[in-house]
Amino acid sequence: MTAPAHLAATRTAYDSVAALYAELVGNVESNPPVDRAMLAAFAELAGPAGPVADLGCGPGHLTAHLAALGCAAFGVDLSPAMIELARAAHPRLRFDEGSMTALDLADGSVGGVLSWYSTIHTPPEGLPEVLAELHRVLAPGGHLLIGFFGSDEPSVLPFDHKVTTAYRWPLDRFAALLDDAGFAEAARMSRAPVDGERPLPHGRILARKPV
Known part of the structure; x- marks a missing residue:
C-alpha cells in the first residue's frame, strides 16, 4: 500500500x-489542569x-504520564528522531516507529488509544482512514481520547502550524467522523487557549468502541 x-x-x-x-512541550505540566484531568479520566477508563x-x-512525555497513572502504555510515532528522544528519556517504556494509517498492531489488541494532536496534520479527506485504523486496533469496550485544534467556524480550516500545515476542526464535525467510524461518544470538551498558546480553541473527545 502506498503511504499518503x-x-x-x-x-x-x-x-x-x-x-x-x-x-517546548515535553512536560506534562505544560498541559492545563483541565487537560490533565481528562487524561486522568482516560487512564482510569482505558487502563x-x-x-x-x-x-x-512525540518525545514520550504523555506515554510516561499514562504509565505513571497505572496504564501499560507504549508509544508510536512517525518521526524516527522523536522515537529516539522518547527512548532516551524513558528507557523502560516501549516506543516504536509507525504510521497511524497502517499500525503494526493486531485487531482489537489495545484497551485504549490516546491521539493527542496527532491527527492535526492529516488532510480532511484522509482522516476517516486514520479513524478506521484506530477503531480496528481498539478492543471492544476500549476508549479513545483525541485532542485537536478546534474551530468556531463551520468549515475545516488549514493553518500554519509552524512545523507543517495543520487543520482546525469544528467539534461537531469531528464528533460526526468518530460516529461514522463506529465510535460512541462518551464526553467532549472545548477549551479556550491559555497563555503561551496560539489563539485557537482546543477540542477533546472521549469515545468508546461499543462491545
Missing part, C-alpha cells in the same frame, strides 16, 4: 525540530482494559 503523500512531509518536518519540540497506545507520542 503528507506523511513524508510530516515525518521530515518533525525530525528537523524534534529536540526543540521536546524542550484496566489492556495496553494503551499513545499514537503520535
Whole structure:
C-alpha cells in the first residue's frame, strides 16, 4: 500500500525540530489542569482494559504520564528522531516507529488509544482512514481520547502550524467522523487557549468502541 503523500512531509518536518519540540512541550505540566484531568479520566477508563497506545507520542512525555497513572502504555510515532528522544528519556517504556494509517498492531489488541494532536496534520479527506485504523486496533469496550485544534467556524480550516500545515476542526464535525467510524461518544470538551498558546480553541473527545 502506498503511504499518503503528507506523511513524508510530516515525518521530515518533525525530525528537523524534534529536540526543540521536546524542550517546548515535553512536560506534562505544560498541559492545563483541565487537560490533565481528562487524561486522568482516560487512564482510569482505558487502563484496566489492556495496553494503551499513545499514537503520535512525540518525545514520550504523555506515554510516561499514562504509565505513571497505572496504564501499560507504549508509544508510536512517525518521526524516527522523536522515537529516539522518547527512548532516551524513558528507557523502560516501549516506543516504536509507525504510521497511524497502517499500525503494526493486531485487531482489537489495545484497551485504549490516546491521539493527542496527532491527527492535526492529516488532510480532511484522509482522516476517516486514520479513524478506521484506530477503531480496528481498539478492543471492544476500549476508549479513545483525541485532542485537536478546534474551530468556531463551520468549515475545516488549514493553518500554519509552524512545523507543517495543520487543520482546525469544528467539534461537531469531528464528533460526526468518530460516529461514522463506529465510535460512541462518551464526553467532549472545548477549551479556550491559555497563555503561551496560539489563539485557537482546543477540542477533546472521549469515545468508546461499543462491545
